[in-house]
Amino acid sequence: xxxxxxxxxxxxxxxxxxxxxxxxxxxxxxxxxxxxxxxxxxxxxxxxxxxxxxxxxxxxxxxxxxxxxxxxxxxxxxxxxxxxxxxxxxxxxxxxxxxxxxxxxxxxxxxxxxxxxxxxxxxxxxxxxxxxxxxxxxxxxxxxxxxxxxxxxxxxxxxxxxxxxxxxxxxxxxxxxxxxxxxxxxxxxxxxxxxxxxxxxxxxxxxxxxxxxxxxxxxxxxxxxxxxxxxxxxxxxxxxxxxxxxxxxxxxxxxxxxxxxxxxxxxxxxxxxxxxxxxxxxxxxxxxxxxxxxxxxxxxxxxxxxxxxxxxxxxxxxxxxxxxxxxxxxxxxxxxxxxxxxxxxxxxxxxxxxxxxxxxxxxxxxxxxxxxxxxxxxxxxxxxxxxxxxxxxxxxxxxxxxxxxxxxxxxxxxxxxxxxxxxxxxxxxxxxxxxxxxxxxxx
Amino acid sequence: xxxxxxxxxxxxxxxxxxxxxxxxxxxxxxxxxxxxxxxxxxxxxxxxxxxxxxxxxxxxxxxxxxxxxxxxxxxxxxxxxxxxxxxxxxxxxxxxxxxxxxxxxxxxxxxxxxxxxxxxxxxxxxxxxxxxxxxxxxxxxxxxxxxxxxxxxxxxxxxxxxxxxxxxxxxxxxxxxxxxxxxxxxxxxxxxxxxxxxxxxxxxxxxxxxxxxxxxxxxxxxxxxxxxxxxxxxxxxxxxxxxxxxxxxxxxxxxxxxxxxxxxxxxxxxxxxxxxxxxxxxxxxxxxxxxxxxxxxxx
Numbered sequence: 001x002x003x004x005x006x007x008x009x010x011x012x013x014x015x016x017x018x019x020x021x022x023x024x025x026x027x028x029x030x031x032x033x034x035x036x037x038x039x040x041x042x043x044x045x046x047x048x049x050x051x052x053x054x055x056x057x058x059x060x061x062x063x064x065x066x067x068x069x070x071x072x073x074x075x076x077x078x079x080x081x082x083x084x085x086x087x088x089x090x091x092x093x094x095x096x097x098x099x100x101x102x103x104x105x106x107x108x109x110x111x112x113x114x115x116x117x118x119x120x121x122x123x124x125x126x127x128x129x130x131x132x133x134x135x136x137x138x139x140x141x142x143x144x145x146x147x148x149x150x151x152x153x154x155x156x157x158x159x160x161x162x163x164x165x166x167x168x169x170x171x172x173x174x175x176x177x178x179x180x181x182x183x184x185x186x187x188x189x190x191x192x193x194x195x196x197x198x199x200x201x202x203x204x205x206x207x208x209x210x211x212x213x214x215x216x217x218x219x220x221x222x223x224x225x226x227x228x229x230x231x232x233x234x235x236x237x238x239x240x241x242x243x244x245x246x247x248x249x250x251x252x253x254x255x256x257x258x259x260x261x262x263x264x265x266x267x268x269x270x271x272x273x274x275x276x277x278x279x280x281x282x283x284x285x286x287x288x289x290x291x292x293x294x295x296x297x298x299x300x301x302x303x304x305x306x307x308x309x310x311x312x313x314x315x316x317x318x319x320x321x322x323x324x325x326x327x328x329x330x331x332x333x334x335x336x337x338x339x340x341x342x343x344x345x346x347x348x349x350x351x352x353x354x355x356x357x358x359x360x361x362x363x364x365x366x367x368x369x370x371x372x373x374x375x376x377x378x379x380x381x382x383x384x385x386x387x388x389x390x391x392x393x394x395x396x397x398x399x400x401x402x403x404x405x406x407x408x409x410x411x412x413x414x415x416x417x418x419x420x421x422x423x424x425x426x427x428x429x430x431x432x433x434x435x436x437x438x439x440x441x442x443x
Numbered sequence: 444x445x446x447x448x449x450x451x452x453x454x455x456x457x458x459x460x461x462x463x464x465x466x467x468x469x470x471x472x473x474x475x476x477x478x479x480x481x482x483x484x485x486x487x488x489x490x491x492x493x494x495x496x497x498x499x500x501x502x503x504x505x506x507x508x509x510x511x512x513x514x515x516x517x518x519x520x521x522x523x524x525x526x527x528x529x530x531x532x533x534x535x536x537x538x539x540x541x542x543x544x545x546x547x548x549x550x551x552x553x554x555x556x557x558x559x560x561x562x563x564x565x566x567x568x569x570x571x572x573x574x575x576x577x578x579x580x581x582x583x584x585x586x587x588x589x590x591x592x593x594x595x596x597x598x599x600x601x602x603x604x605x606x607x608x609x610x611x612x613x614x615x616x617x618x619x620x621x622x623x624x625x626x627x628x629x630x631x632x633x634x635x636x637x638x639x640x641x642x643x644x645x646x647x648x649x650x651x652x653x654x655x656x657x658x659x660x661x662x663x664x665x666x667x668x669x670x671x672x673x674x675x676x677x678x679x680x681x682x683x684x685x686x687x688x689x690x691x692x693x694x695x696x697x698x699x700x701x702x703x704x705x706x707x708x709x710x711x712x713x714x715x716x717x718x719x720x721x722x723x724x725x726x727x728x729x730x731x732x733x734x735x736x737x738x739x740x741x742x
Contacts, residue, residue: 007540015528230524234585237491238513238541426493432455439455 004239005247012222012251017258026259030266037270041277053087054141055114057094057101062127065119066093068155071169072148089144098132105134117145119152126157201390202360205383207263208317209356211256215321216328216348219252220341223332223425232425241422245329252325257318312399313386319406320382323413324348327379330417333424334437340430348379355380362387376402378409416441444468445490445593445624450499452485452648459485460648462499467641469592472615472625474635474642474656478736482648483628484521487595490626491518503593503624514543517591521598521628523578527571531557531581534570535588542589549588556584560610575602583611593624600631612637632729644735652735660725665734667726668697668708672718678711694720 016022035042056073060066070091077087094101094116101116116132129149131137137145158171226232235244327348335341358374362384365371372394375384381402388394423440427433445467452460460482467473477483488494490501492508501508508516525534532553539549557563560580565573570581579602587594596615600608615638619625629635635642636656644652652659665686671694679685679697684704689696697708705723712721 004541011537225528226526229526230520230522231526232524233488233491233493233520234518234524234538235541237493237516237518238510238538240510426488435455 005243005250008235008239008244008247009250009254012247013254015222016218016251016255026262029263030269033263033266034270034273037267038274038277041274053090054138055111056089056091056145057104057114057116058091059094059096059098059101059116059118062119062121062156064159065127065152065156068159069117069119069148069152072151072155073144075169075173076144076147076151098130102132105132115141115145117149126153126160201387202356205356205359205386207260209352209383211260212321212324212352213349214259215252215256215325216345217342218255219248219325219328220332220335220345221338222252223248223329224335224338224341227333227335227425227428228337236425241425242418244425245333245418245421248329249322249325252328253318253321256321308396309386309389312389312396312403313382316382316385316399316403316406319403319410320379323378323406323410324352326410326413326417330413330420330424333421334427334433336428336430351379352383355383359383359387362393363391366393372398376405378406381406419443444504445626446500446502446505447486447490448500448502450486450489450496450501452482452489452494453497458648460489460496460645463643463645463648463650464499465641465643465650465653467624467626469622469624470619471640472619472627472638474639475626475628475645476635476642476732477645481645481736483645484597485648486645487518487597487626487628490593490595491516514589515592517586517589517594519582519586519594519596519599521601523582525570525578525582525585528569530567530569531565531573532567534581535585538585539588544589552588552590553584556588559614560584560607576604576607579603580607583614587614587618590618590621591623593626594618595626597628598630599627600629600634608634632727632732636728644732646736652731656728659731660728663726663731663734664701665726665730666699666702666705667724667730668699668705669720669722669724670695670697670712670718671720672712672715674712674715674718679708682707682711698726 058066058069060069073089073091074087077089098116098118105111105114105116112134114134115137116130118130118132120128120130122128131145155171226235239247328345331344331348332341335344358371358380362371371384371388375381375388375394375398377384385394385399385402389396389399419440420437423436427436447463447465449462449464450460451458451462463482463486465473475483475486485494489496490508492501492510492513503512503515506512526537529537532550535553536546536549539553540546544552553566554563557566560583562577562580565577565581570578573581579599583599586596594615599611599615603611612634615625615627625638627635627638639656641655642653642659643650674695676688676690676695680688682704684700685708686698686700689698699705699708702723709721712718
């Protein structure tokens with residue numbers, strides 16, 4: 001039995017790997033992943049410049065607004081940046097007329113993105129401001145500049161009340177907030193996790209979600225291919241349905257594991273290339289806010305927690321792959337063609353999708369019992385439990401329970417699913433299908 | 444020897460095969476006939492061990508057929524049972540290995556059979572790229588690649604031209620001579636007549652005709668008379684026992700109820716002019732089949 005199982009497994013695996021489509025798909029995947037990791041370098045290569053500072057030319061008809069605006073821009077920029085040294089604006093005082101400034105923007109291609117801020121004195125509003133640009137302005141820049149202009153206006157108003165410029169700067173300097181938790185176990189890192197779970201986690205679990213869909217569809221397609229060609233009759237006349245069933249499950253799981261490893265390799269390659277071409281680290285590429293939090297987390301006690309979070313998540317994911325593949329095999333045996341299978345697998349895909357969205361929004365539920373119970377549900381626990389574990393809403397005990405429940409599900413799928421499979425794979429009629437399957441379960 | 448004893452198969456309340464009994468010895472070619480839905484495929488599946496009979500037993504050399512003996516069995520299904528994305532070589536390696544054969548043995552036997560069926564050039568071609576007839580040849584090759592002791596052929600001549608039918612026939616006969624047990628199902632009654640010494644005809648899962656072909660024909664009382672010449676057909680039609688006269692391009696076929704009627708027919712024919720043929724022949728198996736089953740096999 002073992003040799004035929006090995007043989008069927010190897011044939012099934014070769015049928016998936018030794019195809020030009022597998023090669024083409026992986027070449028495309030490698031290009032996409034490496035490209036996505038190095039997207040800033042690619043954009044820079046084609047003319048974009050991530051390091052280029054936003055140029056702002058200030059025409060100050062009030063004679064004192066420029067200095068205050070300059071300082072306020074630095075203050076606001078510092079308050080949202082992790083790297084305090086980094087200032088992405090090049091602010092210059094422009095001493096010529098608005099007309100000349102507009103001409104400069106129109107005639108110089110290098111200044112396409114440059115902005116002109118014109119401060120005019122106003123009796124009613126302290127200052128009136130005009131913002132001139134050749135192109136649309138980035139939303140973050142707009143917010144920063146608007147904030148700085150508002151602060152400048154208030155500062156000018158205060159200045160008119162005889163408060164010194166130094167005092168005004170002190171008023172507007174960012175406040176350092178000391179965060180204190182009454183519970184000693186609570187940390188600001190945990191507090192930041194919600195953002196990580198909603199922004200970074202979906203990216204990390206997306207490959208698992210995609211591989212699950214791929215696994216289910218692949219097993220369904222293969223079983224149905226053998227059924228529709230009636231090759232199944234020849235195969236089952238030579239090997240038992242049990243051997244056939246397990247060969248499909250093993251081959252399917254080996255394939256997705258291989259595909260998962262390839263995805264990790266492609267990501268590693270992308271990071272390596274990023275380092276090679278001198279791009280900033282991957283954390284830096286995630287955006288200032290998330291990147292900053294992630295850097296902090298990796299260097300904090302959370303980094304140590306990854307030692308058990310990663311293996312537990314991997315175990316749960318592998319077990320869930322197994323459960324999905326068993327269910328796919330059983331469902332595929334019941335259908336007579338791939339179209340029927342695709343309809344039958346839709347509820348599974350919806351369950352998986354629900355798990356994906358729940359995992360993304362895990363932080364919103366604030367540790368509600370409902371979400372904790374859902375994290376034990378097989379098929380979605382592999383996505384949901386790790387996100388709750390990262391958020392600190394469940395512990396090792398809960399994730400261990402999820403693992404045990406998934407193992408029990410696998411055992412049930414093998415015990416009862418195999419009975420359905422034995423009857424289903426040689427059934428070519430959808431008439432009285434459920435009756436046949438229930439009868440198979442009883443036998 | 445293959446032995447089926449009172450095998451019965453129910454699908455729920457539906458009786459698919461009812462107390463079917465027959466045995467086939469080494470070197471015999473056995474015909475299993477019946478219209479669609481008569482129970483042939485169910486019987487084949489029970490012989491192959493794919494289905495468990497509700498009652499009765501199937502044995503090969505006294506042993507129940509299970510996965511320990513399937514390496515000795517060859518099976519050609521009515522529908523194409525080939526994995527069309529595979530090449531001919533991959534397909535034969537796949538099915539051959541499942542039969543417990545070594546790769547070397549499969550490849551040498553495959554080359555031998557491809558040459559015999561004159562399709563050596565398709566060795567590395569994908570199954571889906573082959574014509575229907577050539578796919579049938581590959582399917583036949585996969586069924587006999589392991590030189591089976593028991594060979595089950597469900598409609599083996601489907602999609603074949605007369606030349607290739609002859610190739611198949613000679614191979615089947617050769618295998619029978621080597622001692623294989625062959626069970627055969629075909630829509631072509633002339634093939635069944637040519638091959639099978641013994642047969643069973645199923646109707647609604649029940650055997651309605653069974654035994655040696657010669658005995659079946661002998662027991663079947665109705666005969667046909669083939670006549671060439673200018674004869675008085677109206678007078679023949681008035682005779683008792685004359686069922687029907689079929690006017691063929693070169694001769695007349697007179698269907699009679701029993702052999703005794705032939706003498707009366709002969710008396711009238713002998714009075715005709717230019718009579719060059721008067722031949723009393725057995726009815727074809729197809730006629731017997733239609734008479735027993737009530738409809739044509741080809742339906």
